[in-house]
Amino acid sequence: MEEKDFAAHLTATLTGSALTMLLGIGHRTGLLAAAARGPATSAELAERAGLHERYVREWLGAMVTGGIFTLDAGAYTLPPQHAKFLLGETAANLMPSLLTLSAFTGILPDLERSFAEGGGVPRSAYGPHLETLGAKTGDSWKHIYREHLVDGFFGAVPGLNDQLTAGARVLDLGCGTGNAIAVAARAFPASRFTGLDINENVVGQAREATEDLPNAEFAVGDAAHLTGEYDVITAFDAVHDQDRPDVVLRRVRGALAEDGLFFMVDTNFSSHVENNVGNPMAALCYSISLMYCTTTSLAEGGAALGAMWGTEKASEMLADAGFGHVSVLESPRPQNCIYVCRP
Template sequence: MNRTEDTMPTQPDASKIEAFAGATADRLASAWTVAAIHIGDQLGLYAALAEGAGTADDIAARASTHPRLTREWLDGQVAAAIVEFEDDTYRLPVEHAAVLAVSDSPAFLAAAGGVLAAAFQGERKILDAFRGDGKLAWGDQHPCLFGAVDRFYRTGYATSLVADWIPALSGVDHTLRVGGRVADVGCGHGTALVMMAEAFPNSTFVGIDNHDQSLDRACERVADAGLGRNVRLERGDAATFQGGPYDLICFFDALHDMGDPDTAIRNARHQIADTGSVMLIEPAAGESVAESVGDLAAQLYYPGSAFLCTPNALAQGGVALGNQVPEATWRNLFNRAGFNRFERVAETPFNRVFEARP
C-alpha cells in the first residue's frame, strides 16, 4: 500500500468534500476575476468607467476597445459585484474606483494583477525550477515582472514611506531634513529612492542593485525627477556595497529575496553610522505556518514566495528565507550581526516596518 492509500480515510466525509469543492470553486472564480481585473487595468477600462456611467459602447469608445468584448468583460464585472448595472448602463462606484482606477489612491490594488500575470508568463521556468534544483534568478523571470512588482509596491510606499515610516524611526526624519546619507539596497526601479530624495533634498542618496534592467529604469526616473545632484546609482549587492557610514540604510521588500541575508546584514552593520538606523520593510507574516491558516496576507504572499522569492535566493546559493519570515528570525539575524536594538515601528495590512540600530 502506498503512502496516499495508507493515510486516506476508508470513507471520506461527503459533506467535507462538498464544502472544500465549493471553497475551491470560489478560489477559481476569484482567479478568473483577478485575470479580468488585470485586463481591465491594462486596457484602461476602469479609467473609462471612472469617467462616468455608460453603455458598453460608451465604455469601449472611451477605452478604444472592441465593443462586443468590452460588453462581455463588463458583464463579468457585474457578476463579480465590481460594476453596477441598470437600464443597459454600467457604473463603477467611486469606492471601487479608488481600488481599481485611481493609481495614486492609498487603496489601489489593480497593479497586483500584473505580478500574477508575470508569474504565469514565466510558468515554464518556474516549473523547471520545481522539477530541478529550485533555482530561478530574479533577472531570469519574465521581463514584465520587474515593472509589475514596482507598480504593486508603489502604492504603499507613496502612502506611508515619507508620511509614516521614516518619522517612526529614531531621529531619522530630522537627520534627513538637515542633511543625511542614505543607501537603498536593492533599489529596483528607484521608486522609493526618488520619493525619499524629493522629500529630503538636503540629503544624499545612493541606490544599489545587481539587476541591470532595473538600474537603467531607476536612472531614467532619477533623471526625469531632476535629482542627479543628490542621487546616484551603482551596480552592486547587499553583501559587498560600500560608501558608509550611512545615516539610513533601507531594504525595501528585498532582504528576504537574498541568498545570504546574514552577510548582507553584517555588511549593513559595517556601513551604518553609530547613530544610524537600518529600515527593513518586509511583507506581513506570522510567527509560524500554523498562524497563517486563513490569513489573507499569507495567502497573498506564499505563492509569490514559492514562485519568485525563494527560487531567487536558491539561485544565489545560500539560505532561502522566503517572504514569510517571522519577526523573531529577523531579530535574531540582526542581533547576531551586532545590532543591539531591533523593533517593529510600523505596519500596514501588507507590510511590517522594522528598525535596527547599532
C-alpha cells in the same frame, strides 16, 4: 471546513483567479479607464474604448456578477469606490500588483521543473512576461512611497525625520527603480542618498527618475560586498530575497556609523505557518514568495528565505549580524512591518 463550505471556498478561489485575468484585460484594453468615465451600456462602453461590443458585453457580465461593476437598467457602472482600487496614481490602486501576479503564469513551467529537478527560475526570466502583461517593475511601491514614506514609514521612528532634515548619509539597499529615494531626496534636501542595486537595468531607471535631484546617486553592486559608512541604511522589501542575507546583514551592520540606524521594511508574518492561519494576506504572500522570492534565490544557490521568513527568523538573523537593539513596529501597510535596528 465542511465539504459544502469548502466547495464554495474553492469556487470563490477559481472566480478570483478568473477575475484577476479579466481585470488585467480591462487594464490593457482601456476598458476600466473608459468605464470610470461614467455609466454606459455595453455598446456605449465598447464605442468609448474602441472595442468589439460582443467581447465587452461578456467581460461586463463577469464584472457585474463578480461584484466589480453594478448594473442598473442596462447601464454598467464602475463605482468610484471600486475604481480607486483599479485605476489612478494612488497607493490604493492594486493594478500593479495584479499585473505582476498575472505575469508569474509565464514562468510556471520553469517553476514546476524546479520542483522536480531543484534549482530555480532566474530573475531575468520574469522580464518578458512582466512586459507582455503590462506590469512595470517598482510600480506597486511607487505610490506607497509617495503617500506614506515620510509620515508613515519614517515618521514611525521618533527623531528620524528630524535627523534627515538636518542632513544624514543614507543608503537604500536593493533600491530597485529608485522610487523611495526619489521621494526622500526631495523631502530632505540636506541629506545625501545613495541607492544600491545589483540589477543594472533598474539602476538605469532610478538614475533617470532622479536626474533633477543633486542629493541622489546610484550604484550597481552586490549588497554582500557593501562598504562605506552611513548614518541610515534603509531596505524596502529587499532583504528576504537576497541570495546571502546573513552576509548582507553583517555588511549593513559594518557600514553603519556607531549611532546609525538600519531601517528594514519587510513582510509582517510569523516564521511559523501555523501562526499565519487566518491572516487574510498570508496565502497570497506565500504564493508570491514561491513564484518569485524563493525560486529566484534558489536559482542562484541562495538561502531562499522567502517572503514569509517571518519576524522571529528576521529578529534572530539581525541579532546574529550584530544588532543589539531591534524593535519591530507596525507600518502603514498591514502586510509589512518596520524593523528598527541599532548597534
